Amino acid sequence: MYLHQKGGRRVKETVCITGASRGLGYELTKLFYVHHYRVFPLVRSITAAENLLNEMPNCHPIIADVAEDTCTDILKSALSAHTDVLDILINNAGIPGIAYQITTVTTQETSALFNVHNLGVIRTVQATLSFLERSAKPRIINVSSRLASLTKTASGEFNEGGFSYSYRMAKAAQNMLTLCLDQELRSKGVHVSSVHPGKINTNCASYDANLEPNEAAKKVFDWCKTAGVHNSGSFVEPGMGGLPW
Numbered sequence: 001m002y003l004h005q006k007g008g009r010r011v012k013e014t015v016c017i018t019g020a021s022r023g024l025g026y027e028l029t030k031l032f033y034v035h036h037y038r039v040f041p042l043v044r045s046i047t048a049a050e051n052l053l054n055e056m057p058n059c060h061p062i063i064a065d066v067a068e069d070t071c072t073d074i075l076k077s078a079l080s081a082h083t084d085v086l087d088i089l090i091n092n093a094g095i096p097g098i099a100y101q102i103t104t105v106t107t108q109e110t111s112a113l114f115n116v117h118n119l120g121v122i123r124t125v126q127a128t129l130s131f132l133e134r135s136a137k138p139r140i141i142n143v144s145s146r147l148a149s150l151t152k153t154a155s156g157e158f159n160e161g162g163f164s165y166s167y168r169m170a171k172a173a174q175n176m177l178t179l180c181l182d183q184e185l186r187s188k189g190v191h192v193s194s195v196h197p198g199k200i201n202t203n204c205a206s207y208d209a210n211l212e213p214n215e216a217a218k219k220v221f222d223w224c225k226t227a228g229v230h231n232s233g234s235f236v237e238p239g240m241g242g243l244p245w
């Protein structure tokens with residue numbers, strides 16, 4: 001495991017995970033914690049933060065809503081209180097969409113999903129970039145979806161299944177954000193990638209979910225350890241291989 005030298009004391013890698021209250025983000029938080037990473041889980045409520053602290057007393061929960069502009073300053077100052085370096089940012093917070101026919105799509109739902117999946121990532125990256133730039137191996141992992149793939153969608157792979165317009169649009173835009181970030185940040189040594197975590201049995205699940213959150217988290221956790229500038233700009237399903245953009 002990569003270690004930092006800080007004030008003569010060896011400090012393990014630091015990771016910030018959004019959407020840590022449940023599902024994939026919660027399981028990732030537990031995995032990084034038990035593997036002795038310094039974990040900053042971002043959650044939306046005091047109750048969620050207290051639950052994490054009861055279970056993982058040495059983690060550092062941050063209470064913020066990635067859909068709000070205030071998230072940027074909250075995240076920045078919460079990190080500043082404990083660290084000047086962040087090694088891994090996992091943009092996992094997400095919400096599902098409902099409408100799968102153009103006549104029922106609402107601009108409210110579409111705006112809400114673009115806000116969380118895209119503006120949320122912009123906010124967390126703006127908050128954490130100066131911390132990431134102080135890491136020897138900085139990584140930004142955006143939790144995307146197979147449903148983001150324009151190539152797969154164009155091939156007809158998702159014609160059945162009643163998949164939400166707003167979810168697919170927001171995740172596809174998030175993939176573009178991954179590539180924009182990679183284009184800007186790779187030369188500074190920052191790895192940026194999009195990860196499809198599998199079809200997980202959670203609130204964001206599709207009808208064909210076949211993985212439990214802890215199983216998906218293990219695959220993402222293992223993949224995070226291999227992520228570096230050499231494979232920046234990738235779209236992958238951990239344990240399975242690359243996905244077409």
Ligand SMILES: NC(=O)c1ccc[n+]([C@@H]2O[C@H](COP(=O)([O-])OP(=O)(O)OC[C@H]3O[C@@H](n4cnc5c(N)ncnc54)[C@H](OP(=O)(O)O)[C@@H]3O)[C@@H](O)[C@H]2O)c1
Nearest residue numbers: 019021022023024044065066067093094199200202203204
């Ligand atoms: N499940 C799947 O099959 C699947 C497949 C591909 C990709 N994904 C992606 O994987 C990620 C995790 O989803 P999941 O399946 O674990 O779903 P989940 O169980 O519904 O968890 C979603 C998490 O995101 C948090 N969240 C939602 N809006 C937020 C906001 N505005 N600010 C901060 N946190 C927010 C939720 O917090 P609260 O508890 O406060 O609501 C919760 O912790 C999402 O990005 C999802 O799109 C999931």
